[in-house]
Amino acid sequence: MLFTIEKYVIRVGSRYLRRYFSRTVDATKLDSQTFIRQSDDTSTSIRRESQKSLRIAILGAPNAGKSTLVNQLIKRTVCPASSKVHTTQTKADAIYCESDTQLIFMDTPGVVSTTECKRYNLANTFKNDPKVSLAVADIVGIVQDAQNMYTRHNINSNILEILTEKILKKIPMILILNKIDKLKKKEVLLQLASTLVKKKDSLKFSDVFMVSALTGDGIDDLRTYLLDSAKPRDWQYEEHMYSNHKCEDIIQQTVRAKLMDMLPHEIPYSLKVKLEHFEPGPEDSVMAMVSVACPKKNIAKLLLRKNKTFGNRIKQVAVMSEQELRHAFRTPVRLKLIVNFPT
Numbered sequence: 001m002l003f004t005i006e007k008y009v010i011r012v013g014s015r016y017l018r019r020y021f022s023r024t025v026d027a028t029k030l031d032s033q034t035f036i037r038q039s040d041d042t043s044t045s046i047r048r049e050s051q052k053s054l055r056i057a058i059l060g061a062p063n064a065g066k067s068t069l070v071n072q073l074i075k076r077t078v079c080p081a082s083s084k085v086h087t088t089q090t091k092a093d094a095i096y097c098e099s100d101t102q103l104i105f106m107d108t109p110g111v112v113s114t115t116e117c118k119r120y121n122l123a124n125t126f127k128n129d130p131k132v133s134l135a136v137a138d139i140v141g142i143v144q145d146a147q148n149m150y151t152r153h154n155i156n157s158n159i160l161e162i163l164t165e166k167i168l169k170k171i172p173m174i175l176i177l178n179k180i181d182k183l184k185k186k187e188v189l190l191q192l193a194s195t196l197v198k199k200k201d202s203l204k205f206s207d208v209f210m211v212s213a214l215t216g217d218g219i220d221d222l223r224t225y226l227l228d229s230a231k232p233r234d235w236q237y238e239e240h241m242y243s244n245h246k247c248e249d250i251i252q253q254t255v256r257a258k259l260m261d262m263l264p265h266e267i268p269y270s271l272k273v274k275l276e277h278f279e280p281g282p283e284d285s286v287m288a289m290v291s292v293a294c295p296k297k298n299i300a301k302l303l304l305r306k307n308k309t310f311g312n313r314i315k316q317v318a319v320m321s322e323q324e325l326r327h328a329f330r331t332p333v334r335l336k337l338i339v340n341f342p343t
């Protein structure tokens with residue numbers, strides 16, 4: 001309880017300071033910027049003058065809930081998520097705009113060591129993309145799986161390794177304790193937060209958030225905090241954009257994530273998912289055809305075998321993907337999935 005009150009007081013205090021400073025910075029830059037832009041186009045300059053943005057690097061161990069969190073924060077499921085590790089393979093910018101502020105969340109693959117990268121034959125993006133995101137971030141959100149009793153008491157060593165002295169000095173960091181819906185005793189959560197913040201060799205967090213990316217608990221508070229932290233500067237993306245990935249890539253990755261949820265063990269990692277066809281349909285809808293190449297016939301059978309309750313697995317993958325993509329694009333999506341296998 002004391003910890004919560006303490007955190008609340010600090011947060012309100014820092015919000016006041018942020019507001020104060022952002023106004024001061026605005027005022028000092030106003031003259032020259034206003035002049036230059038007004039000579040271009042008056043209406044744009046007025047709009048641009050008040051623009052603010054923040055680039056947030058989202059880092060965490062594999063499966064900590066990074067993509068689910070980003071989707072909740074931007075209110076669209078543009079970052080595919082699944083119950084298995086290594087769902088996110090490359091970094092993606094997910095964009096949220098509210099009044100004059102643009103938040104750019106950089107979702108990243110779970111941070112891995114060089115050894116893991118080699119052992120599991122992971123793409124170079126697993127090693128490089130978290131670092132690339134750090135290089136352009138204004139703030140870093142470290143996502144910690146509060147449910148995992150084996151890993152939750154320490155910040156992942158692979159993350160600590162990429163946070164160089166230079167980055168630690170330059171970029172503020174917040175701790176995001178995720179999956180709090182799984183903790184029955186709230187004292188465990190407070191104890192965990194206190195341990196991670198007070199550890200001698202731990203990172204210096206400017207704030208701690210306790211959220212459930214699955215239920216949305218605590219998400220509004222985190223989003224408001226980030227909106228308040230935005231810096232006065234031009235937006236990087238057009239207002240209508242919500243991802244820097246193409247529609248086609250989001251479709252392909254969503255189908256892959258659903259296959260990861262639907263198939264057991266290592267099987268989904270051996271599949272090759274490819275978008276074969278994509279076209280706009282009637283009334284702003286989207287139609288797409290995606291192929292799933294199975295390395296063995298028995299895997300294809302597993303996908304095609306009929307089940308009494310939901311038909312076959314591939315049908316269920318299509319339905320679940322359509323549902324998620326509808327939420328991402330805010331438009332009807334029709335998907336056709338084809339299963340290929342060696343004869």
Ligand SMILES: Nc1nc2c(ncn2[C@@H]2O[C@H](COP(=O)(O)OP(=O)(O)OP(=O)(O)O)[C@@H](O)[C@H]2O)c(=O)[nH]1
Nearest residue numbers: 063064065066067068081082086087088110213214
């Ligand atoms: N109970 C619970 N589950 C969550 C929460 N957030 C995420 N999950 C689940 O955790 C699993 C992993 O979520 P992802 O968002 O894919 O995790 P990630 O960190 O992006 O994983 P990688 O991209 O593989 O590194 C999924 O099954 C999510 O539904 C949460 O707050 N509560």
Ligand SMILES: [Mg+2]
Nearest residue numbers: 066067087088
């Ligand atoms: Mg992910």
